Every structure is written in structure tokens, then in C-alpha cells.
Amino acid sequence: MNLYTKGLLLIAVPGAIELALLGAVFNTQxxxxxxxxxxxxxxxxxxxxxxxxxxxxxxxxxxxxxxxxxxxxxxxxxxxxxxxxxxxxxxxxxxxxxxxxxxxxxxxxxxxxxxxxxxxxxxxxxxxxxxxxxxxxxxxxxxxxxxxxxxxxxxxxxxxxxxxxxxxxxxxxxxxxxxxxTLIAAIVGSMLIWAITALVVARHFGRRIAVLTGNAERLGNGQPLAEPLPGRDEIAALDAVLHQTGARLRLAGREHATLKARLQARAAELAIVNEELRQGTQDNEMFIYSVSHDLRSPLVNLQGFSKELQVSWDDLRATVESAKLPEHERQRLAAVLDGDVRESLRFLRTAVTRAAAIIEALLSISRAGRREYHPQRVSVGRAVARVVDALQGAVRERAAVVTMRELPPAWGDPGAIEQIFSNLVANALNYLDPARPGRIEIGALESDASDGRGVILPLASRTRTYYVRDNGLGIPAAYMPKVFRAFQRLHGDIAKGEGIGLALVRRIAERHGGRVWVESTEGVGSTFFVALPEQPARNV
Missing domain, CATH: 1.20.120 (Four Helix Bundle (Hemerythrin (Met), subunit A))
Structure with missing residues (x-):
């Protein structure tokens, strides 16, 4: 019998007796x-x-x-x-x-x-x-x-x-x-009826509810529950649910202990992998630094020898011109000097210059990974203003319009943050479309609820997302995964460089606990986003 039926009976029986008593009172009246x-x-x-x-x-x-x-x-x-x-x-x-x-x-x-x-x-x-x-x-x-x-x-x-x-x-x-x-009997009878009803409620419902409450408290404290209540009413059903919940909680506790042990084991493994990765990254940076440093001396020698060969070639060419050789001998020597030797010297100088630029780029990447940062609250607006002032020559040369929106402060190294925006603005200037007036906009998103791609960021990250938007040539979809890799250049015939600027931006942003990504449409323009922390970032 459910509680509804029991409640109706508890109301109906005393009510019927009350009606009978009232009928007797009304009859005598x-x-x-x-x-x-x-x-x-x-x-x-x-x-x-x-x-x-x-x-x-x-x-x-x-x-x-x-x-x-x-x-x-x-x-x-x-x-x-x-x-x-x-x-x-x-x-x-x-x-x-x-x-x-x-x-x-x-x-x-x-x-x-x-x-x-x-x-x-x-x-x-x-x-x-x-x-x-x-x-x-x-x-x-x-x-x-x-x-x-x-x-x-x-x-x-x-x-x-x-x-x-x-x-x-x-x-x-x-x-x-x-x-x-009759009235006195009705009053006394009514009091007795409701006293008996209260006694029934207290002894039946009160005891069962007390057992149910005690089981709920034991369940909350993680203690064993009392025996299940008999009956088929809602109180017994709730007590059965509590027992089922207790069984599930015990099972979940055992599963939690197992998962915790596994998680601790995985955390230990991850710590080992992170340490190995850190050591490997450090070794790679040291290797790059060592190799770059060790290669600079041979390159310097090659540059010197190429210059001496160029001087020797000039002297030899002047000697051939001044010597009174037969015409056919002079022409044969001139053809050798002006053809193969001159072209070989040009290739040698170009290769040495290219190798020197690559080594310098490697050193820049290595320095970006090993540089010691001094984090503080940085006025991003002032940093970007200094970058735009430094690039005014390129801005005037390309007849571009640079617009700065409100830029809230971030937490990081002032020089590193300025280098991020310097590379992003310079990249936007380099790849403007010559066929239309260039426009570059620098601003910040109103909210960091998403990372710009619809991914919801956790509230604990406390990041601020900035962007550099241009109406330049844009990036083909097939090239998008390679944008932030070193030595990747899409339009090498338009802009000079070794293709490490965006790689440096990603490296600096990651060291600040942030991230960088791009949205682009070929022929329309690109928007580079960089998320930087508002609070002190870890591992900076």
C-alpha cells in the first residue's frame, strides 16, 4: 500500500467518525x-x-x-x-x-x-x-x-x-x-481520534522516516546502512534506492581506487616522459646551438676564401686583359674566367650567405628556447605602438593603414611579447596584396570564452586573446598545417627571410603558457590569434 492510499485512509477513517459525531450533534441539536x-x-x-x-x-x-x-x-x-x-x-x-x-x-x-x-x-x-x-x-x-x-x-x-x-x-x-x-462526547471522541491518528503516524511513519533519515546520514558518512525497510510504500522504495546507491557507491569507490592507482601510474609515466622530453628539447637546443656555433667558423673561412678568390679572379682577369696574348688564347681564357669560374664564385658566395642565414635562424630559435624571461604585467598597447613605430618605413612603402584597437594588458616578458607582435605585424606587411590598399588591424577579443575556433576554454586559464588581421594574399588550406613550422615560406618571391618568424611566435607563446593559431582565406586575408595569460603563467 502506497503512502497516498495510507494517507487517504488516515484522513478518511477519522473523517468518517468525525462526520458521525457531527451527525449525532446535529441530530440532538x-x-x-x-x-x-x-x-x-x-x-x-x-x-x-x-x-x-x-x-x-x-x-x-x-x-x-x-x-x-x-x-x-x-x-x-x-x-x-x-x-x-x-x-x-x-x-x-x-x-x-x-x-x-x-x-x-x-x-x-x-x-x-x-x-x-x-x-x-x-x-x-x-x-x-x-x-x-x-x-x-x-x-x-x-x-x-x-x-x-x-x-x-x-x-x-x-x-x-x-x-x-x-x-x-x-x-x-x-x-x-x-x-x-453528545457535544462533549463528540469533542472528546474527536480528540481521541486525532490522538490515535497521531500515534499511528508517529509509530508507523515516524519510525520508518527515522530509519530512512538514518540511512541517508550513514550513506553520506560512508557508513553501513541499516536493514532495508519492509513494505511497498514510497518510504520503502526510497530506502531501497538508498541501499542501491550505497552499493553503487561502494562499487564506484573500488573503481575509483583502481582508476586512481592507474592515474598515479600514468602520472609517473608522464612525468618520466616529460622529463625525457625536456631533456631531449634541451639536448636539441644545445645541439642546434653547438652545431650553429661550430659551423660559423668554417663559414667565415669560406666567406674569406670566396672574397680572396674573387680578388684573385679580378687580378687574373686584369692580367689576361693586359697581357699581349694571341687573340684566340685571350678569348679562350676570358671565356673560362667569365663563364665557369665567375658563375662558380657567385654560387659559392650565395651558398655561403644562405648557410650563414640558416645558422643565424637556428641560433635565434635556440636563443628563444633558452632565454630567461622576467614576467610582469605588460601594457600590450604600448608594446604594439612601439612595434608599429619601428615599422613605419615598411608601412609607408606599402601604403598600408594600420589600425590599433583597445589592447588590455597581459602577463609575460615585455621583450618577448613585443617580439611576438613585431613578427606578426611584419608578416602581415610582407604578405599584403599589391593589387589593393593594405589594411592591418590589431585588437583583442571581447571574451575568452572560446579560443577563436569554437573550443571552450576553462575559466582557470585566465587568458586574453589578441589578433592581427590583414587583407593580404591569404594562406591556401593545404599549407595551413605548415604555417608555424620553421623554414616554411609560402611566397618566397614576395618577401625575404628564412621563414622562422611564425615559428618564433609559437615558441614564445607556448613558453608563456599560451597558444597561437591562424584563420585565413586565400585571396582575402589572414587573422593570426595569440592567447596570452592574464595571470602568472607556469614554466615561463
């Missing part, structure tokens, strides 16, 4: 009200009956006086008899449920009607000056008998009604006592 109404009716009947005798006796006294004095004016007017008739009619209505009383009322009405006729005869005789000796005799003999009949019937009527009134008063008192007893 109705009986008492009926008895009170009967007592009131009896009192009204007695009052009406007491008001009938007086007018009749007064009228009889006036008739006797008229007969003695012979003056018809003593006889009452016609208004006395309608009043008596009306009062008797009211009495007849009030005792309509008692045939004996109604018969007495009819007898009283007949006696009044007879005496009314006698009074009219006396009045008529006195007005006509007739002999009233016979009427006087009648008044002395018959009429008092009529009034006596009226009095007897009225006394019998009052006696019967008084007895009935006494019985009704006794019934009213009994009903009132019963009503009071």
Missing part, C-alpha cells in the same frame, strides 16, 4: 430546537387562550347593565365579536395537530356565537322600546350557562395545554442535556 419550538408554541397557545375570556366577560357585564338601565348604548359594538372570533381562529390553527383541543375551540366558538346572538337581541329590543322582561329572565337563566360552557371548555383547553407544555418543557430539558452530552 435539531431535536432540541424542535422541543424549544414546541415549548414556544405551547406558551403562545396559553397566552392566546388567556386573552379570550376577558372580552367575553366584559361584554356580558355590559349586556346586564343595559338590561338593568334600559339603555342600549351599554351593549358593545360589533368590533368585540370579530376580535373574539379571530382569536378563536388563531387558537384553532395553533392546535391543528390536536383533535380534542380543536373540538374544545369549536365548542367555545359556538358558545360565543350564541351569546353574540343574545346580545344583539337585547340591543335591538332596547332600541325599539320593547318589553325586555323575557330577555332579562333569559340573561338570568340561559346565558350564564353558555358562558359557563365557554369557561369549562376554556379551562379544559388550558389544562390540556398546560400538561402538554409541562411535558414539552421536560422533553426540552432532556434534549438539552442530551445535546450537551
Amino acid at each position: 435539531a431535536q432540541t430546537a424542535q422541543a424549544a419550538q414546541w415549548v414556544t408554541g405551547s406558551a403562545q397557545i396559553l397566552y392566546r387562550a388567556s386573552s379570550v375570556m376577558g372580552p367575553l366577560l366584559s361584554e356580558a357585564a355590559r349586556v346586564r347593565t343595559a338590561l338593568v338601565t334600559g339603555d342600549a348604548s351599554f351593549v358593545g359594538g360589533n368590533e368585540v365579536w370579530p376580535d373574539l372570533t379571530g382569536k378563536l381562529a388563531q387558537l384553532d390553527q395553533l392546535v391543528a395537530d390536536s383533535p380534542q383541543q380543536r373540538q374544545r375551540v369549536r365548542d367555545m366558538r359556538e358558545a360565543v356565537d350564541g351569546y353574540h346572538a343574545h346580545a344583539d337581541a337585547v340591543a335591538q329590543a332596547l332600541r325599539n322600546k320593547r318589553d325586555v322582561t323575557a330577555l332579562v329572565a333569559t340573561e338570568r337563566e340561559d346565558v350564564p350557562a353558555s358562558i359557563a360552557v365557554f369557561r369549562d371548555r376554556l379551562d379544559a383547553f388550558n389544562a390540556a395545554e398546560s400538561g402538554l407544555d409541562a411535558a414539552r418543557l421536560a422533553a426540552l430539558s432532556e434534549n438539552r442535556q442530551r445535546q450537551q452530552s
Whole structure:
């Protein structure tokens, strides 16, 4: 049985008993009200009956006086008899449920009607000056008998009604006592019913809820739960859910311990790999530095020897020109000197210059990885302003328009952050489209909720994303994965350089705990994004 059904029963059973008690109270109240109404009716009947005798006796006294004095004016007017008739009619209505009383009322009405006729005869005789000796005799003999009949019937009527009134008063008192007893019993019964209901709720529901609450607390504290509650109600269902949750939590705890052990093992492995990677990166940087440094001396020698060969070639060429050789010998030597030897010297100088530039680029990358940073809060706006001022010559040469938006501060090394924007702005200038006016915009995103590609960044990163947007040549989609690699140049015929500027930007951004990416459309332009920390970054 579920809680809803139990609740309905707890409400319905006491409610039904309450209704029965209320019905008993209302019944006794109705009986008492009926008895009170009967007592009131009896009192009204007695009052009406007491008001009938007086007018009749007064009228009889006036008739006797008229007969003695012979003056018809003593006889009452016609208004006395309608009043008596009306009062008797009211009495007849009030005792309509008692045939004996109604018969007495009819007898009283007949006696009044007879005496009314006698009074009219006396009045008529006195007005006509007739002999009233016979009427006087009648008044002395018959009429008092009529009034006596009226009095007897009225006394019998009052006696019967008084007895009935006494019985009704006794019934009213009994009903009132019963009503009071019933009301007290209803109140006491109602209190007992709700006390029993409260006891049932406390012993049944209260105990079960206490067990359920205790199991919930034990579940929260990680302690073993009590035995499951019996029954099929919602409390038992909740207790079963708690036991199931406890079993799942124990299973999850064991799985968590296993996963934690695995995670610790993976973390140890990752620490070893990171250490190996760091050592490898350091070894690579040292190797690049060593190789670059060691190659500079041979390159310097090659540059010197190439210059000496060039001087020797010039001397040899001048000697051949000044010598008086046969024409065919001179032309043959000139062809050798101006052809193969000159071209070989040019290739040698170009190769040496290229090798020197590559070595210098390698040294730049190595220095970027080994440079010691001094992080602080950097005014990016001021750093970018210095970069734009330094590149004003290139800006004027390309007739470009550079727009700076509001640039909030970042956390990092001032020189390194300035180098980032220097490379990005210089890259944008180098690859502007000569066919249209160049426009470069430098700004910051309003929010760092995403990294510019729809990827939501964690709030703990606290980064600020800046961008450098241009309307230049753009980058083909196939070349996008190679943009930030060293020595990768897309438009080598347009801009000079070794292709390490964007690689340096990525290296510096990563060392600051940030990142860099690009969005580009070929023929439309490119936008380079760089995310830098607002708070101190790790491993800087």
C-alpha cells in the first residue's frame, strides 16, 4: 500500500467518525430546537387562550347593565365579536395537530356565537322600546350557562395545554442535556481520534522516516546502512534506492581506487616522459646551438676564401686583359674566367650567405628556447605602438593603414611579447596584396570564452586573446598545417627571410603558457590569434 492510499485512509477513517459525531450533534441539536419550538408554541397557545375570556366577560357585564338601565348604548359594538372570533381562529390553527383541543375551540366558538346572538337581541329590543322582561329572565337563566360552557371548555383547553407544555418543557430539558452530552462526547471522541491518528503516524511513519533519515546520514558518512525497510510504500522504495546507491557507491569507490592507482601510474609515466622530453628539447637546443656555433667558423673561412678568390679572379682577369696574348688564347681564357669560374664564385658566395642565414635562424630559435624571461604585467598597447613605430618605413612603402584597437594588458616578458607582435605585424606587411590598399588591424577579443575556433576554454586559464588581421594574399588550406613550422615560406618571391618568424611566435607563446593559431582565406586575408595569460603563467 502506497503512502497516498495510507494517507487517504488516515484522513478518511477519522473523517468518517468525525462526520458521525457531527451527525449525532446535529441530530440532538435539531431535536432540541424542535422541543424549544414546541415549548414556544405551547406558551403562545396559553397566552392566546388567556386573552379570550376577558372580552367575553366584559361584554356580558355590559349586556346586564343595559338590561338593568334600559339603555342600549351599554351593549358593545360589533368590533368585540370579530376580535373574539379571530382569536378563536388563531387558537384553532395553533392546535391543528390536536383533535380534542380543536373540538374544545369549536365548542367555545359556538358558545360565543350564541351569546353574540343574545346580545344583539337585547340591543335591538332596547332600541325599539320593547318589553325586555323575557330577555332579562333569559340573561338570568340561559346565558350564564353558555358562558359557563365557554369557561369549562376554556379551562379544559388550558389544562390540556398546560400538561402538554409541562411535558414539552421536560422533553426540552432532556434534549438539552442530551445535546450537551453528545457535544462533549463528540469533542472528546474527536480528540481521541486525532490522538490515535497521531500515534499511528508517529509509530508507523515516524519510525520508518527515522530509519530512512538514518540511512541517508550513514550513506553520506560512508557508513553501513541499516536493514532495508519492509513494505511497498514510497518510504520503502526510497530506502531501497538508498541501499542501491550505497552499493553503487561502494562499487564506484573500488573503481575509483583502481582508476586512481592507474592515474598515479600514468602520472609517473608522464612525468618520466616529460622529463625525457625536456631533456631531449634541451639536448636539441644545445645541439642546434653547438652545431650553429661550430659551423660559423668554417663559414667565415669560406666567406674569406670566396672574397680572396674573387680578388684573385679580378687580378687574373686584369692580367689576361693586359697581357699581349694571341687573340684566340685571350678569348679562350676570358671565356673560362667569365663563364665557369665567375658563375662558380657567385654560387659559392650565395651558398655561403644562405648557410650563414640558416645558422643565424637556428641560433635565434635556440636563443628563444633558452632565454630567461622576467614576467610582469605588460601594457600590450604600448608594446604594439612601439612595434608599429619601428615599422613605419615598411608601412609607408606599402601604403598600408594600420589600425590599433583597445589592447588590455597581459602577463609575460615585455621583450618577448613585443617580439611576438613585431613578427606578426611584419608578416602581415610582407604578405599584403599589391593589387589593393593594405589594411592591418590589431585588437583583442571581447571574451575568452572560446579560443577563436569554437573550443571552450576553462575559466582557470585566465587568458586574453589578441589578433592581427590583414587583407593580404591569404594562406591556401593545404599549407595551413605548415604555417608555424620553421623554414616554411609560402611566397618566397614576395618577401625575404628564412621563414622562422611564425615559428618564433609559437615558441614564445607556448613558453608563456599560451597558444597561437591562424584563420585565413586565400585571396582575402589572414587573422593570426595569440592567447596570452592574464595571470602568472607556469614554466615561463
